[in-house]
Amino acid sequence: MPELSIDGRKVNVPEGTTVIEAAEQLGIFVPRYCYHPGLSTAGNCRMCMVDVENSPKPQIACNLPATEGMVVETESEQARKDRAAVLEFLLANHPLDCPVCDQAGECDLQNYYMSFGLYDPRFGEQKVKKQKAIEVGPHVMLDQERCILCSRCVRFTDEITKTGEFGIFNRGDRAEVGLYPGETLDNPYSANVVDLCPVGALTERSFRFKARVWYLSSTESVCGGCSRGCNTELHHVSNRPHLNDGERLLRVKPRHNPDVNQWWMCDEGRYGHDWIDVDRLGEVRRRTDEASRRQVESTWEAALDGVGTALSAGGARVGVIASAELTNEDLFCLREVLGAHLGARIALPPAPAGGTSDDFLIRPDKTPNRKGATLLGIPDAATPSAEALVDAAIAGELDVLWVFGHDLVELVGAEKTRAAAVGECLLVYSGTNDHATVSLAHWVLPSAAAVEQDGTFVNCDGRVQRVGRALAPYGDSRENRRFLLEIAARTGTPAREDWNGPAGVFATMAEAVGSFAGMSYESIGDQGAHSAPSEALAEAEQS
Amino acid sequence: MTFAHLEARADEIIGLYEYPRAAMLPLMWLVQADQGWISPEAEGWVAARLGVAISRVREVLSFYGMFRGEPMGRRELKVCTSLSCRLRGSEALLETIEDSLGIKPGETTPNGSVTLTKVECLCACEMSPMVQLDERFIGPVTADDTGTVAAITQDARSEPDSPAASPEPAPFIDSSGPVLSTRFGDPEGVWFDGYTAQGGYEAARKVLTSLKPEEVIEQVIAANLRGLGGAGFPAGRKWSFVPKNTEKPVYLVVNADEGEPGTSKDRHVMERDPHALLEGMLIAAFAIGAHKAYIYIRGEYFRPAQRLQRAIDEAYAQGWLGADVAGTGFALDVVVHRGAGAYICGEETALLSSLEGGKGQPKLKPPFPAISGLFGCPTIVNNVETIACVPFILRHGPERFAAIGTEKQGGTRLFCLSGHVERPGVFEEPVGVTLRELIEERGGGVRGGKRLKGVIPGGISARILTAEEIDIAMDFDSVGAAGSMAGSAGVIVMDEDTCMVSTLDSAAHFYADESCGQCSPCREGTGWIHRIVKRIGAGNGKLSDLDDLLTISHDMEGRTICVFSEAAAWPVQSYIAKFRGEFEDFIRSGRSLPSASAREVAHA
Numbered sequence A: 001m002p003e004l005s006i007d008g009r010k011v012n013v014p015e016g017t018t019v020i021e022a023a024e025q026l027g028i029f030v031p032r033y034c035y036h037p038g039l040s041t042a043g044n045c046r047m048c049m050v051d052v053e054n055s056p057k058p059q060i061a062c063n064l065p066a067t068e069g070m071v072v073e074t075e076s077e078q079a080r081k082d083r084a085a086v087l088e089f090l091l092a093n094h095p096l097d098c099p100v101c102d103q104a105g106e107c108d109l110q111n112y113y114m115s116f117g118l119y120d121p122r123f124g125e126q127k128v129k130k131q132k133a134i135e136v137g138p139h140v141m142l143d144q145e146r147c148i149l150c151s152r153c154v155r156f157t158d159e160i161t162k163t164g165e166f167g168i169f170n171r172g173d174r175a176e177v178g179l180y181p182g183e184t185l186d187n188p189y190s191a192n193v194v195d196l197c198p199v200g201a202l203t204e205r206s207f208r209f210k211a212r213v214w215y216l217s218s219t220e221s222v223c224g225g226c227s228r229g230c231n232t233e234l235h236h237v238s239n240r241p242h243l244n245d246g247e248r249l250l251r252v253k254p255r256h257n258p259d260v261n262q263w264w265m266c267d268e269g270r271y272g273h274d275w276i277d278v279d280r281l282g283e284v285r286r287r288t289d290e291a292s293r294r295q296v297e298s299t300w301e302a303a304l305d306g307v308g309t310a311l312s313a314g315g316a317r318v319g320v321i322a323s324a325e326l327t328n329e330d331l332f333c334l335r336e337v338l339g340a341h342l343g344a345r346i347a348l349p350p351a352p353a354g355g356t357s358d359d360f361l362i363r364p365d366k367t368p369n370r371k372g373a374t375l376l377g378i379p380d381a382a383t384p385s386a387e388a389l390v391d392a393a394i395a396g397e398l399d400v401l402w403v404f405g406h407d408l409v410e411l412v413g414a415e416k417t418r419a420a421a422v423g424e425c426l427l428v429y430s431g432t433n434d435h436a437t438v439s440l441a442h443w444v445l446p447s448a449a450a451v452e453q454d455g456t457f458v459n460c461d462g463r464v465q466r467v468g469r470a471l472a473p474y475g476d477s478r479e480n481r482r483f484l485l486e487i488a489a490r491t492g493t494p495a496r497e498d499w500n501g502p503a504g505v506f507a508t509m510a511e512a513v514g515s516f517a518g519m520s521y522e523s524i525g526d527q528g529a530h531s532a533p534s535e536a537l538a539e540a541e542q543s
Numbered sequence B: 001m002t003f004a005h006l007e008a009r010a011d012e013i014i015g016l017y018e019y020p021r022a023a024m025l026p027l028m029w030l031v032q033a034d035q036g037w038i039s040p041e042a043e044g045w046v047a048a049r050l051g052v053a054i055s056r057v058r059e060v061l062s063f064y065g066m067f068r069g070e071p072m073g074r075r076e077l078k079v080c081t082s083l084s085c086r087l088r089g090s091e092a093l094l095e096t097i098e099d100s101l102g103i104k105p106g107e108t109t110p111n112g113s114v115t116l117t118k119v120e121c122l123c124a125c126e127m128s129p130m131v132q133l134d135e136r137f138i139g140p141v142t143a144d145d146t147g148t149v150a151a152i153t154q155d156a157r158s159e160p161d162s163p164a165a166s167p168e169p170a171p172f173i174d175s176s177g178p179v180l181s182t183r184f185g186d187p188e189g190v191w192f193d194g195y196t197a198q199g200g201y202e203a204a205r206k207v208l209t210s211l212k213p214e215e216v217i218e219q220v221i222a223a224n225l226r227g228l229g230g231a232g233f234p235a236g237r238k239w240s241f242v243p244k245n246t247e248k249p250v251y252l253v254v255n256a257d258e259g260e261p262g263t264s265k266d267r268h269v270m271e272r273d274p275h276a277l278l279e280g281m282l283i284a285a286f287a288i289g290a291h292k293a294y295i296y297i298r299g300e301y302f303r304p305a306q307r308l309q310r311a312i313d314e315a316y317a318q319g320w321l322g323a324d325v326a327g328t329g330f331a332l333d334v335v336v337h338r339g340a341g342a343y344i345c346g347e348e349t350a351l352l353s354s355l356e357g358g359k360g361q362p363k364l365k366p367p368f369p370a371i372s373g374l375f376g377c378p379t380i381v382n383n384v385e386t387i388a389c390v391p392f393i394l395r396h397g398p399e400r401f402a403a404i405g406t407e408k409q410g411g412t413r414l415f416c417l418s419g420h421v422e423r424p425g426v427f428e429e430p431v432g433v434t435l436r437e438l439i440e441e442r443g444g445g446v447r448g449g450k451r452l453k454g455v456i457p458g459g460i461s462a463r464i465l466t467a468e469e470i471d472i473a474m475d476f477d478s479v480g481a482a483g484s485m486a487g488s489a490g491v492i493v494m495d496e497d498t499c500m501v502s503t504l505d506s507a508a509h510f511y512a513d514e515s516c517g518q519c520s521p522c523r524e525g526t527g528w529i530h531r532i533v534k535r536i537g538a539g540n541g542k543l544s545d546l547d548d549l550l551t552i553s554h555d556m557e558g559r560t561i562c563v564f565s566e567a568a569a570w571p572v573q574s575y576i577a578k579f580r581g582e583f584e585d586f587i588r589s590g591r592s593l594p595s596a597s598a599r600e601v602a603h604a
Ligand SMILES: Cc1cc2nc3c(=O)[nH]c(=O)nc-3n(C[C@H](O)[C@H](O)[C@H](O)COP(=O)(O)O)c2cc1C
Pocket: B226, B227, B228, B229, B230, B231, B232, B233, B235, B255, B256, B257, B258, B259, B260, B343, B344, B345, B346, B347, B348, B349, B381, B382, B383, B384, B386, B387, B562, B563, B564, B567
């Protein structure tokens, strides 16, 4: 464990730690372009040079092993000069087109120039001309002139995706980053290069000219695209919807979590959020005419009364088709209110076969919380399949069938779905988006999307992670757990007062469910925490 | 385009290397030799054969000057316009050739017979100005030597296999010894029988049968053998850095990428006395525990590579290479690996990147190659000339070698004298010879009785010395103490009429062209400097440019992965420091005023 001193402060680090990492431990940020902890060390940008006692030359902190007694200065006169010199070189051929660059505001050239540059520009020669605005793939745009040749993107496609699309061609100041002619950057993780690119050379096509980054708000969350649960940051605008045709969620960025997704996320997860602002269910609806099954807009009061009455009718036989898209808090309320108290049988359709996956992040199960459901005992061993519940509804053996999220047509086919809808059984639907089942329901209760609520998911490895509320629930939609509590009140279920907030529900859940024992909403924090291994989980793993 | 007929040869080539990817350059050479260029289909074939992404192939294709991404003429005529050739009239020569062929550099004659190319130093400075027609070096040839120029252009227009009309070069090449040039007398080279007849391989036999590796290293240390590639690091000490009892294979890599403008030495060893290099390699490999050695030779050196291969084939046939060298049980395999036109590949870690099948980009240190070099294994890189000294040391004893040199550097060097001397050539001299002796006695003084203006003592990267600074010994330490460096022993002499702006332009162009482009200061700095110097040369300079050049070059120093950036900075700093008046006069008047007298006239 060598001890070294950085800017006069001492720190002990494990053998093999680099100075840039040691500085980080002290909260000292050494500016860098090419260095990235998730990639091999290139050492080419020369921005992280520091001043080391007894060393005749400045050293790059990213490749300098910390040694016993080393004395490092990151703010000395020499270190400042070194960084300013490098910045001047980097900006020599840079087009300086910040006013039309999407990176402006989060560009490390701009940022470092303000913090470490501020020299008198001397460059007066003709700049090297390269290509601008090349669409290199479905998601990514390249501007070669803005590129500072840090090689992060090249190392990413070499080392992480191993697809090798990027290259740096030619040498000297003719060197330019690009793809082999005719190739496209279409690997499943392509957009990560945009996050890696420290400047505006690689930008997101979907975000092009959409918003200045300083108008964006940011919320920490977790991707719901598959059971990996990559940690994310949601970037949204609520005060300028006119700018983007009502689109509220403007982009999703991966958030570092060493135990889940490191620094990355897949394109499908990143861009699979159109549904949040498209074809959403924003109003309560009810069926007015049994023959035509016409629906009209209704109110929450009417719906909760209607559904509540049906549920509390003496001896009501209730079936629920739950969804692994629901948060643990929703599922827990569902289990307690509908299952434990009203005796509902709760089915959970399995993940459809054939979901794509790889040996990196992408999992075949495209739902975010199947493991959470399993921990909560949903479905339990005795529960029939979703299809059996639908069959029971058709056969008149159910009084209420409440479907969460799923499209029955996909689960059991159009014929059975229609048969279930025309029978005696009350068909209740809760979900976020419109599909074939919605128009067949007696009641449609619009649900808030995961990005519109707080709560938790359990990922494929059993890690409990928090989703964050970035947006207000769409239209008149509500969190499932909220209206389930209203149902509880109307059906005489002994629901607890402190269930009102997600933290409260979680606390109760932690008391009731062994896998969550000892955890709290706070202790999960922004990096998640492991659930205790449970028997249910072990069994589910086996099957 | 089909590649079926190349598959068998490709398999053989890939089989020479530890990893298929290392066969990148040789496979590209194979296709280019077969098809004249490397088409997109060929890139795809190479990528598939090596299991790499096609963008890797394109990176390599675009990095190296000799690989052709488009079809060119049936023959290629390269005219060297680097400093040594420029000083002896390559610009006029190029113009004459342009007129004669009716094309400009980069163009191909309409009938597709020949492509004309302007190139940087081919390291044949003793025969400057020179050209290369396909594989053959031709020189000296000046614009007014109309017969030779006509013969060359005639040749260039004819079919590649037609007999050569132009003469073979005959510049001065020393053969007086005592260490390196003893067997240089025959331009056709000394081969196995000749070499053994003169005691060749005796030293290797003695080493393999009676010495321990440590003893060999001790002798090389005692001989004061310094690395002659340019940096002068003690060879024996470097060998001792290889970890003992390592699990990994150890590699010996010989640096034959000779590319420093003004230098011409390694080529003569490989062409005229190749077995001396092989014997030195056997001894070095034994000392460091290597059983595989690579010789990385610059791509333009076709004939040296062929002769080297012939010597290697002989050595295998005679049992001096292979699984059981001379019945001693020691094993050594040697592979010749050809570069493809990139000066930076002379830098040892760039050389290793290139040998591994990538662009010639220097690697970060630490780790140093002796610990983690080729394929991540301990590797010793030595220059050709360094290794060629080794048999002498083991045969005649380290004392004798040390005694030839100075206190801290033993032996001799092959000095290449070029530029404005009466007698350019390659001269073997003890390392303590003075620069004045080299110029005045061996080189016959400044050409045409002119006055000496400046000398670059160790290749273009070395700082320039003025006429007053030539009374120095040429060993590493003495030249270093005089503020320059002995470098590659390429001595470039300039007379009083030499324009320093033009000289700096030559250097600046070279560095801008050859920077590998990784490090921000070097990539941007070399281009920036070259653009300023070009502007001054075009008569559009400002006086403030000189200070800008100084500070920009200063900012490039000590801040990069390799010392190329420093090498690019030193000429700028030293030319301006020592000839500032001339630069200022050029900027004020917008024209070249090289000599003091010319400047006085202009001022009057
Ligand atoms: C830009 C640059 C170019 C170089 N070119 C050569 C070269 O052409 N030949 C060579 O032997 N060494 C060259 N070197 C030096 C090598 O890096 C290395 O020091 C040398 O090959 C070691 O061998 P030696 O110790 O026997 O000299 C170059 C170094 C630099 C920085």
